[in-house]
Amino acid sequence: MEQLHGLKQSEVTESREKYGSNVIPDSEPTTFWKEFRETFQDPMIRILVAIALLMIVMFFFGYAQIYEPLGTIVAILVVAFVTARTGVASDSKYRDLKNSVKKEQSKVYRDSIIRMIDSDDIVVGDLVLLQAGDKIPADGILVYGHLSVNNAALNGETEECHKEAVDKDQPFPEQITGDTFVDGFSLFRGAIVYDGEGVLLVKKTGLQTMMGHMALEMQEEEPASPLQVKLSILAGQISKIGYTGAVVIALLYMIHFVILAGGPAAYMVQGWQNIFMDVINALTLAIVIIVCAVPEGLPLMISLVLMQNTSKMLDHNVLVRKAEGIETAGALNILFSDKTGTITKGEMEVVQFFSGDGTIIDTKQINNYPDIREKLHVAIGKNTSSMFDEHHRVISGNATDQALMKFLGEDSYLKMKEDPSLEVFASQKFNSSNKFSQAQIGGLTYYKGAPERLLQKADRYMGTDGQLHPLDLSCINQRIDTLAKKAMRVIAFGYSEEPLQENCISGNLVLIGMAAIRDDVRPEARIAIHDVQKAGIQVVMITGDRLETASAIAKDAGLVHSDEDVCLTSTMLNSMSDEEVKKILPHIRVIARALPTDKSRMVRLCQEENLVVGMTGDGVNDSPALKRADVGFAMGSGTEAAKEAGKIVILDDNFNSIKDAILYGRTIFHNILKFCKFQLVINVAAVLVSAIAPFFGVDEPLKVTHLLFVNLVMDGLGAMMLGNEPALPEYMDEAPRKRTDPLVSRSMMYQIGIMGIWLTVLSLFYLTSDWTRSFFETDKQFLTSYFVLFIASALFNGFNVRDDGFRIFGHLKENPDFLKVFFLILFIQFAIINVSLLPVKAFTFISAMFSCVPFGVRGWLLAYCMAFTMIPVDMIRKAVMRIFYK
Known part of the structure; x- marks a missing residue:
């Protein structure tokens, strides 16, 4: 090799000014304020904001108490704070992991000597000495020596690619295709030198490299997660039901006033002042119904559950970069997996x-x-x-x-x-x-x-x-x-x-x-693939290897089982229209000689079919598809581009960790469903009782502050109570759900409706029965006891939602928070009711705020015994449902 001089310092400066540096900028770190603001894009949060503003207006006109809007605002701020904290914590963990890796360095000829410099400091025109084991730091051509290169990080192929020196004036290819990687002289950033020694003449740096182009491509908008879609649908449904119900109840309430007055003519004689007050009372009732209908605790519960499980997943070598990614993992319908280093070990x-x-x-x-x-x-x-x-x-x-x-x-x-x-x-x-x-x-x-x-x-x-x-x-x-x-x-x-x-x-x-x-199949990958397929998730291997190699690996890994399973190449795929691909989509198991565009196309086609798509990968070539997929699983040993693109980083590169992520994702969704059943039963009952009770002569059976207790204490602590329910293996036996499947299924609707109606019937019986009233000395004690009945009924129903069958007391040891929160809520309510007995006058404010007074032991026993009926009634419902819906 002739004497090499390389660039002078002045030439380095000139080149950097002309062509730019070799740095591929990281995505901007998220901030607390950015995450905080994004919380208000949630449709459920927007409904809560609207309700809070409406209640504030009512307060200023003297028709509402300040507690309810303040409580709703507190709930919104808590949700925004928890969500923002979770997002910042996940991003910080990822960046700490990234910063713990030492910066890559390269051997560069500068001023006639070889210098070891940071790879980010390389410029166009530099001569880089490459030896076995080195990572190529920029795009360019080989001008001295000969190399064997591993392009797996770029095109997924583990086969050696031989490179021979060419003239310095040889232009670098402008159009990058699958064949460019295996030409005789082109070298790309991210590839590894297998063997030999040579000198790279740098032609492109930073964002101009192929890796840089992919980094720019990953700036595209991410699709809404399946959970976000389902919550948006639920929010719309609740809004329609709540607002429609409020209008209907308000009209019925006005009709009730007219009938009590003896007809329209007699009612009009009362005067406009009385009529105006009746209208205000009807509107107040309508607003209370809207407040009751909206599950204020749902956003808080989801934020808390995602935060808890994000931390828990680190113990399973899963770093969750985007909190919603872990729930989305449980919703997967199809998983596209890179071969090299993911299904296989990544080395010969x-x-x-x-x-x-x-x-x-x-x-x-x-x-x-x-x-x-x-x-x-x-x-x-x-x-x-x-x-x-x-x-x-x-x-x-x-x-x-x-x-x-x-x-x-x-x-x-x-x-x-x-x-x-x-x-x-x-x-x-x-x-x-x-x-x-x-x-x-x-x-x-x-x-x-x-x-x-x-x-x-x-x-x-x-x-x-x-x-x-x-x-x-x-x-x-x-x-x-x-x-x-x-x-x-x-x-x-x-x-x-x-x-x-x-x-x-x-x-x-x-x-x-x-x-x-x-490059053999990972033993644990075979088991994990089997478990993931058993969970109803279609696994497709997508690789840069030739079809024969890919098919053999797929059979060994358990991806291909029968003649119906389809293995095809990129060329075959691109000869087919989108509609033709969609027809064979359920049978595709292998796509060989794949380009990054193939991966992105497959993600798009699957999403058009309303499938929830996962993509695993570790190379630069995987990054765009990782970004576009509903959830991208980046391997911990993979490129920074892949980690930047994925919502989840698998720290140990183990397929078994992907399976754990799917299981925890399904567990989170089940826990969200449990909480929805828990909270929506309360909301249905609160709406019905508030709407019907006035017709039986009971105005405001649930005070605004009682609803505040439900919304803040019950819902916030309820999130802790049900959010830590354990991951059960049987969740992996369930069929995956589609993106468009509603959050509230038909069976859930039956449970919410039947138990909500039972609590309503129980409440109306309690409120109108002379027998129940006989247990108390005053009406105020009686109405206070109903507050106890309502809260206790909701808590007992918490056992019902823990299991769709009859094991409602099972796995309590694995979720010790359940009983702790159960008794904590009962204690808080007991303290609110009896705080006036303390010899401190300041505490009487709390009793006054909640319109509560102390009452005797007989009253407490009555309320708790009647509330306990929630459990046997739901057991009967489950038994009947099993008979008619086997």
Whole structure:
């Protein structure tokens, strides 16, 4: 290599000013204020804001108390605070992880010497020295030397790509296609040097690189999560029902006044002042009904549950970057998975060894065959370009050499290195023309190479008994063909007593055995894929590898099971229209030779079919699709571009962690449903009781402050009570839900409606019965006891919603917060009612605010016993539903 000078400092400055730096900017870190403001885009929050403003207006006109708008505003601010804190915490954890990684550095020629600089400081025109193991820091061309490059981070392929030097004036390709990665000279940022040494002339830096273009592409708007869609639908439904019900009840209330007065004529005689007050009372009732109808605690519950589980998932090696991502993971209908490093281990390894008669020897049991082991270890360890460094890592050599060196092991390598009897007298490295390498040690010449080359000269093989036997070529070729169908590369080993001859394999070769090499499937990935498929989620492997290799890996991983499963290439995919792809979409299992545009197209088509889409990946090529998918799973060892794009980072690259994320996502959704059932029963009953009770002569059975207690205390603590319900394995046996499926299903609607009606009937009986009234000395005590009945009924119903069956008291040990919160709410209510008994006058304000007075033990027992009926009534409902809806 001629003397290289590189750029001068003045030229570096000039180039940076002209072409820009090599920095690919991070996304802006989120801020508390930004997350806080985004909370108010939630449709449920907007309804709450509207209600608060309406109540404030009513307060200023003297027709409402200040407690309700203030309570609603407090609820909104708590939700916004918790949501913002969760978002900032998740983003901070991700950035801490990112900042903990040392900045990449490169060897650059500057002012005639090689300098080690931060890769971000490279400029167009720099000459970068690349050696085995280096990561290419910018896009450009190879102008000196030769390299073997691993482009897996860019196109998903683990196959080596050979690069040869070209003239400095060779233009860098303007149009990047799938073939550009494998041309003879182009190098791209993010690729890894397998072997060789060369010099990169930098042509593009920073955002102008392919990696930079993908970073810009990821700035697109993200789709609304399935939960956001469902909540938006629910908010619209509740708004319509609440507002319609309020208008109807207000009109009925006015009609009630007219009937009591003896008809329209008699009513009009009362005077406009009385009529105006009746209208105000009707409007006040309508507003109370709207307040009752809207589940104020739902946004708070969702924020708390997401925050709790985001922290919990770190214990499962899952870093949740976007809190909604973990819930979305549980809603997946289809999961597109990168192959390299996700389904497979991401590196070549020896997966099988067999002797010359086809006998398979476990790779971990090779030491049980000392004769084969001795010859094999020499054929590998003394016939390679790879070695172990001081950090016990295999370096140098191509992917095959590195895989064989790992198979050999560091201990054997070091022993041979120190053994004087194993001195190499002559050797010849592997080259693509000969397809073998050789080394003469003592009186033997050892060979390593393509089976077709060695088998031409082999007439014997070393058996597992250590003896030499005649070689049966038909047997060995059959084994090779079988392995080739499984996408395995076979390497043969042999030795001869004849001396080394350059570019030639000596005769009388003895076959030691053969090793099958492949980027093998992760054992845990097979199990995880099975579990994810069992959960009803379609798994599709999408890779840059050739179709034969991808199909073999897919079969081994358990993705392909029958002839109906479709494996196709990017070319085949692009020859089909969108409608044609949609028709075969449920059967697609593999897309090979895939480009980033293929991944993005598949995400789009699935979302058009209302499917919730997941994408896993670790490379730059995965980033746009990770961003567009409903939830992107980025691998912890992957590129920063992939981590930036994903909502979730799988820290240990383990498919099992993806399965955990899906399970926790489903658990979160189940807990949200439990809370919806818990809260909507309260809301339905509160609306019906508030609407109907005045017709029975009971005005305001639930005061505004009682509703405030429900909205703040019951809902906030209820979120803690039900938000920590445990993850149950049976959730993975459920069919995935579609994006457009309503949050409130038909069975939920029955439970909410029936239990809401029962609580209403119970309430009206309690409020109108002389028998219940006889337990109390005053009307104020009686109405206070109804407040106890209503809250206790809701709490007992909390047990009902814990399970769709009859195990309502199960798994309480796994959720100790449930009983703690249950008794805490009862204690708070007890304290509010009896606080006036304390000898501190200031506390009487609390009793006055809640319109509560103390009452006797008989009254408490009556209220609790009647409230307990919520449990047996729901048990009967579940039994009946099982009979009619099997």
